[in-house]
Structure formats: structure tokens, C-alpha cells
Amino acid sequence: MSHTARDLAELLAGAEHAIVLTGAGVSTESGIPDFRSAGGLWEEYDPMEVASMATFMSNPERFWRFHRPRIDMLGSVEPNAAHHAIAELQRMGVVHELITQNIDRLHARAGSEGAIEVHGSLSHGRCLRCEHRVTLEELCALADAADDGVPRCEKCGFQLKSGVIMFGEPMPEAEINAAYLAADRADVVLVVGSSLQVAPVSGLPGLVIGRGGQLAILTESETPWDDRCSIRLHGRAGAVLTETVSFLQDGSSRD
Ligand SMILES: [Zn+2]
Structure with a gap:
């Protein structure tokens, strides 16, 4: 099944406590491989x-x-449209917590505050x-x-x-705890640009789904959670998230 940015906007609009989880794919449009x-x-x-x-x-x-x-x-390198759209979703109060595997600080430079940096x-x-x-x-x-x-x-x-955090180094305990607490409160988790194959983030979707929440995935590559998500998007993160923000800003006026 293929979904659209409008489907994602509707899922986020109906969420009580949405969180976003990002991986390397959110930064590739900034030129970071x-x-x-x-x-x-x-x-x-x-x-x-x-x-x-x-x-x-x-x-x-x-x-x-x-x-x-x-x-x-x-x-x-500079933050791209995906970083800016996620920061806007936070400012709009649509997204409550941002968890990232990235160490590049591009979320902060795009205006996102308090990203939980698990790596x-x-x-x-x-x-x-x-x-x-x-x-x-x-x-x-x-x-x-x-x-x-x-x-x-x-x-x-x-x-x-x-x-x-280097290979062979313990994960940062405070950040891991914060990520799990955020997932424990969430009824929607949006995954952007993470293939969900590396702990600790690989365990977060299961926590949300297990409590009856919903999962949306926006990545180029497949993930182990593709058959259990409510929304599956494959396009470029910057374009899809910018469109999602537009739908949310316009509210029901486009219906
Ligand atoms: Zn010293």
C-alpha cells in the first residue's frame, strides 16, 4: 500500500502525543552520506x-x-527541508519529542530544541x-x-x-532512557530516514505499537517494521515533510 503526505498529516493531526525518530536518511539531502x-x-x-x-x-x-x-x-553542510519541516512540526505542537541517531547537529541548527541524541x-x-x-x-x-x-x-x-558514541562505547544512558520514556508516552511514532536496524532505536516502534499506537515510516530503504506500520512513504523526506506541514497548516481548507 502506498500512502501520501496527506495521510501522514491526518495521522499526525489525530495524534495525542506524536514523536519523530530520525536516522542518517534525514541528512543525506544535506550531502552527508x-x-x-x-x-x-x-x-x-x-x-x-x-x-x-x-x-x-x-x-x-x-x-x-x-x-x-x-x-x-x-x-x-546545512540543514535541509526535512530538518526544517520537523522543527516546524515541533513549533506547531504536532510533534512532542524528537529522537535522532544522527550526531551532525543539523536538527538543532534547523531550530529543533531538545533533540534526544541517542548516538x-x-x-x-x-x-x-x-x-x-x-x-x-x-x-x-x-x-x-x-x-x-x-x-x-x-x-x-x-x-x-x-x-x-564510538563502536565499543556504552550508549549514553540518560538519552536512551529519555527515548524510551518518550516512546512510552507516544500514540504515534514517525520514523524518517532510519532503517531501524540498530539498537536502541530498533526497539522503539514495538513499544508504541504494543500499547496500541501507530507507526509511520518514511525511508528510501526497507525496514523490519514495514508490514506493521499504518503509513508507509518512500519519497524524499524533505519534499514529503514539507507537504505534510502544508496540509497541517491549511487544516481542513483543502478537503
Ligand atoms: Zn582529563
């Missing part, structure tokens, strides 16, 4: 090596040689030894000033890490 898709970043690099806690601990120079240019790349975020750097925190700007300045490109803690000298 989905690392799990063909041609993605991880075809050139082995993620288990460069983005792992093991490399961060044993070879911080290699870790930072990969990550430092990536921070600049993520800072040079961490590029917003800051931190010391794993003494918990000293620095801003992203400070982190980059420390990396750029170091001979070996490794930013180090000004309190204890240990190498600093960005707030992005």
Missing part, C-alpha cells in the same frame, strides 16, 4: 578500526586523523579520565594546535574524545 549505504564512508574505512574505542585508546593519532576533517565536513553528538568534547568537558570549538583548536593532531585534556593530559 549514509555510512551504511553503498558508496558511504565506511567503504573507504573500516569503522571498527577508525571509529572504535579500541583505536581511540591505542592509537589516538590515527583516530583523530580520521575525525578532525570529518568535523569540518559536518560543519560545512551522542558533536556538540562537545570530553575527557574519559576526569570528565572535563570542552566545547567543540575548543576541541578543534586543541587538535589543531597539537603536533600530532590529538587534542588533550588541559586538566589531566589524557586524549580528548568528541561526544559522538
Whole structure:
């Protein structure tokens, strides 16, 4: 079955507590490749090596040689129509919580407040030894000033890490709890650009459906939840969500 932006608008309009869950697909229209898709970043690099806690601990120079240019790349892209439409849905009071797997800060830059970032975020750097925190700007300045490109803690000298959760690193407990609490309150969950294959987000649709709620999915690729969703959309996220916002703003005038 194929649905339209109008169907999605009607589902959201009838929701008591709608939440949105986003993954890499919401940022591809900004020019950030989905690392799990063909041609993605991880075809050139082995993620288990460069983005792992093991490399961060044993070879911080290699870790930072990969990550430092990536921070600049993520800072040079702009939020797209999908980010702006989701921020508008929040401002309209249609969407209550936003949960994202993305670390790129594009939701915040589009005006979304309080996104629950379950894979961490590029917003800051931190010391794993003494918990000293620095801003992203400070982190980059420390990396750029170091001979070996490794930013180090000004309190204890240990190498600093960005707030992005690495392979082999525990998930951020507060964010995971917040995501599950949001899903526990939701009667509608809209998934945008996530293939729902990675924990913790892979468990959220089941929580909403299990309590009688409804699931809407807007992704290019298939997901394990496709046969259990109420609304299934395949178009470009920016165009579909912009149209959805228009239907909601116009109310019943187009009926
Ligand atoms: Zn420290």
C-alpha cells in the first residue's frame, strides 16, 4: 500500500502525543552520506578500526586523523527541508519529542530544541579520565594546535574524545532512557530516514505499537517494521515533510 503526505498529516493531526525518530536518511539531502549505504564512508574505512574505542585508546593519532576533517565536513553542510519541516512540526505542537541517531547537529541548527541524541553528538568534547568537558570549538583548536593532531585534556593530559558514541562505547544512558520514556508516552511514532536496524532505536516502534499506537515510516530503504506500520512513504523526506506541514497548516481548507 502506498500512502501520501496527506495521510501522514491526518495521522499526525489525530495524534495525542506524536514523536519523530530520525536516522542518517534525514541528512543525506544535506550531502552527508549514509555510512551504511553503498558508496558511504565506511567503504573507504573500516569503522571498527577508525571509529572504535579500541583505536581511540591505542592509537589516538590515527583516530583523530580520521575525525578532525570529518568535523569540518559536518560543519560545512546545512540543514535541509526535512530538518526544517520537523522543527516546524515541533513549533506547531504536532510533534512532542524528537529522537535522532544522527550526531551532525543539523536538527538543532534547523531550530529543533531538545533533540534526544541517542548516538551522542558533536556538540562537545570530553575527557574519559576526569570528565572535563570542552566545547567543540575548543576541541578543534586543541587538535589543531597539537603536533600530532590529538587534542588533550588541559586538566589531566589524557586524549580528548568528541561526544559522538564510538563502536565499543556504552550508549549514553540518560538519552536512551529519555527515548524510551518518550516512546512510552507516544500514540504515534514517525520514523524518517532510519532503517531501524540498530539498537536502541530498533526497539522503539514495538513499544508504541504494543500499547496500541501507530507507526509511520518514511525511508528510501526497507525496514523490519514495514508490514506493521499504518503509513508507509518512500519519497524524499524533505519534499514529503514539507507537504505534510502544508496540509497541517491549511487544516481542513483543502478537503
Ligand atoms: Zn582529563
